Amino acid sequence: xxxxxxxxxxxxxxxxxxxxxxxxxxxxxxxxxxxxxxxxxxxxxxxxxxxxxxxxxxxxxxxxxxxxxxxxxxxxxxxxxxxxxxxxxxxxxxxxxxxxxxxxxxxxxxxxxxxxxxxxxxxxxxxxxxxxxxxxx
Numbered sequence: 001x002x003x004x005x006x007x008x009x010x011x012x013x014x015x016x017x018x019x020x021x022x023x024x025x026x027x028x029x030x031x032x033x034x035x036x037x038x039x040x041x042x043x044x045x046x047x048x049x050x051x052x053x054x055x056x057x058x059x060x061x062x063x064x065x066x067x068x069x070x071x072x073x074x075x076x077x078x079x080x081x082x083x084x085x086x087x088x089x090x091x092x093x094x095x096x097x098x099x100x101x102x103x104x105x106x107x108x109x110x111x112x113x114x115x116x117x118x119x120x121x122x123x124x125x126x127x128x129x130x131x132x133x134x135x136x137x
Contacts, residue, residue: 005039009055011064011080018085019064025056026078028071040075050124052132053080063088065132067125084125088136091129100126 009026011018026037029051048071053064069082103126106119 006076007037007039008077009080010077011053011066011082011085013069013082013085015084018082018087021055021057023055023057026053027055028053028078028080029066030071037073037078041073043075044073046071046073048080048082050121050128052128052135053085063132063135065091065129067128086129086132088132091133091136093130093133096126096129096133100130 006022006024007026008020009023010020024038028035028037029049031047031049034051035046048066048069050068051066053066054061055064056062065086065088066080066082067084069080069085072079072081100123103119103123107116107123110116110119
């Protein structure tokens with residue numbers, strides 16, 4: 001694949017730019033389901049859910065845990081505006097496992113729907129981080 005067929009992938013959070021790299025393909029967790037993007041894709045904007053974003057550079061696939069946000073797709077660029085994002089290699093597995101256990105305990109002890117929903121969201125984030133961390137090379 002030549003440079004003309006690459007996409008610029010930028011992942012940005014309110015705190016920092018997580019990634020800015022030329023890639024061959026992006027697959028992201030859209031709110032309505034997973035979507036894939038290659039060079040020259042039709043432009044669109046979509047909401048992202050908590051989950052795994054993956055991208056290919058040559059034969060290598062890399063993974064990023066995305067904690068919701070938005071994706072803007074242009075023919076030669078994908079911009080991810082995420083609430084939070086961590087590359088697989090940056091995830092602290094012990095911390096993520098502790099967050100998962102905390103969220104599971106909060107789910108069991110929830111006294112109302114709001115507490116339950118918050119605990120459920122925390123559990124989703126922890127599970128996404130653990131899933132992505134498993135895939136580091």
